[in-house]
Amino acid sequence: MRMLIFIFLITLVSCQPKTSKVESSTVAPTEFRSDFVLSFGSCNNQLNPNPFWNQLKNQHPDVWIWGGDVIYSDTEDMQILKNNYAIQKQDTSYLNFVRTTTVMGTWDDHDYGVNDGGSEYGKKKESQQLFLDFLEVQPTDVRRKQEGLYYSQIFKIKEHAIKVLILDTRYFRSALTNDETGKKRYQPNAYGAGTFLGEAQWQWLQQELTHSTADYHVIMSSVQVLSSLHGFESWGNMPHELERLEQLIIDSQAKGVILLSGDRHISEISVKKIGLHQLPLPDFTSSGMTHSYTSFSGEENPYRVSKVIFEKSYGIIRFDFQKRKVRMEMWGEENKLLEKYDMSL
Numbered sequence: 001m002r003m004l005i006f007i008f009l010i011t012l013v014s015c016q017p018k019t020s021k022v023e024s025s026t027v028a029p030t031e032f033r034s035d036f037v038l039s040f041g042s043c044n045n046q047l048n049p050n051p052f053w054n055q056l057k058n059q060h061p062d063v064w065i066w067g068g069d070v071i072y073s074d075t076e077d078m079q080i081l082k083n084n085y086a087i088q089k090q091d092t093s094y095l096n097f098v099r100t101t102t103v104m105g106t107w108d109d110h111d112y113g114v115n116d117g118g119s120e121y122g123k124k125k126e127s128q129q130l131f132l133d134f135l136e137v138q139p140t141d142v143r144r145k146q147e148g149l150y151y152s153q154i155f156k157i158k159e160h161a162i163k164v165l166i167l168d169t170r171y172f173r174s175a176l177t178n179d180e181t182g183k184k185r186y187q188p189n190a191y192g193a194g195t196f197l198g199e200a201q202w203q204w205l206q207q208e209l210t211h212s213t214a215d216y217h218v219i220m221s222s223v224q225v226l227s228s229l230h231g232f233e234s235w236g237n238m239p240h241e242l243e244r245l246e247q248l249i250i251d252s253q254a255k256g257v258i259l260l261s262g263d264r265h266i267s268e269i270s271v272k273k274i275g276l277h278q279l280p281l282p283d284f285t286s287s288g289m290t291h292s293y294t295s296f297s298g299e300e301n302p303y304r305v306s307k308v309i310f311e312k313s314y315g316i317i318r319f320d321f322q323k324r325k326v327r328m329e330m331w332g333e334e335n336k337l338l339e340k341y342d343m344s345l
């Protein structure tokens with residue numbers, strides 16, 4: 001009888017489903033075919049430790065995209081700006097990471113040189129060269145002669161392609177409208193007043209998206225595109241410019257458009273359905289890396305489809321060309337996957 005009970009127990013145990021190792025992440029990672037891995041992040045104070053460079057290196061992304069606030073250096077003194085980039089370049093874990101991948105990026109306000117700054121900033125030409133020096137951009141590169149940091153790069157993966165488009169939302173951006181109620185920082189400009197990108201950059205963006213055969217188009221904007229009710233900087237400051245961007249995305253028929261943003265010191269994913277065919281347009285916001293909005297207590301965003309992460313984090317996007325799926329991930333300290341969101345695009 002004892003033997004029978006023993007055999008019964010052994011059978012019972014062996015029939016249990018195999019349990020996988022408990023991961024340290026707050027979101028259980030699952031297998032995802034990663035034909036291409038894109039990483040990005042923003043808001044990196046050169047005087048504060050950034051805990052992520054080694055972790056990022058171990059994730060072997062194909063590209064790293066700076067989403068702005070590469071350093072904090074609000075100044076018109078170019079020597080101070082230069083010195084602050086030099087401080088960032090002393091971080092050996094940063095250097096070890098960027099040696100292993102392709103680096104792209106844009107600036108936001110604090111590396112541009114002025115908080116919430118736009119076209120009025122008097123040192124933008126000089127600041128642009130220092131930003132390009134930091135990224136080690138060649139003297140022959142188009143950005144060395146052009147006004148603004150906008151450019152694109154195509155990544156070819158067998159028969160597939162991903163086009164990354166970097167926007168400059170500072171160099172040409174005209175004045176914002178202060179909120180008169182005092183409840184928010186800005187209210188939207190009068191419809192039609194002002195520009196986010198400037199006409200030359202708009203023309204470039206139109207050409208880059210129209211007739212592009214890439215499978216995916218990733219567009220980096222430093223400030224948020226879709227979420228705007230918070231009243232800080234966003235494309236919602238100029239509703240006609242946001243409309244123009246959405247219409248351009250629809251008209252161009254560019255496949256798989258994914259917007260990236262930073263600036264907010266929180267991370268979240270927003271999705272807006274645009275046009276007659278209700279095309280899903282995601283805006284993946286990821287910031288900050290050395291400091292975050294730890295006192296965040298909530299804000300309205302009708303497009304939000306993820307948790308809001310208000311601890312330090314960066315973003316990863318994995319692309320599966322076979323299934324035409326992307327996985328967006330928010331990573332925190334100590335290899336913690338804080339949030340993930342899958343989309344068919």
Ligand SMILES: [Fe+2]
Pocket residue numbers: 042043044069110263264265288
């Ligand atoms: Fe920032």
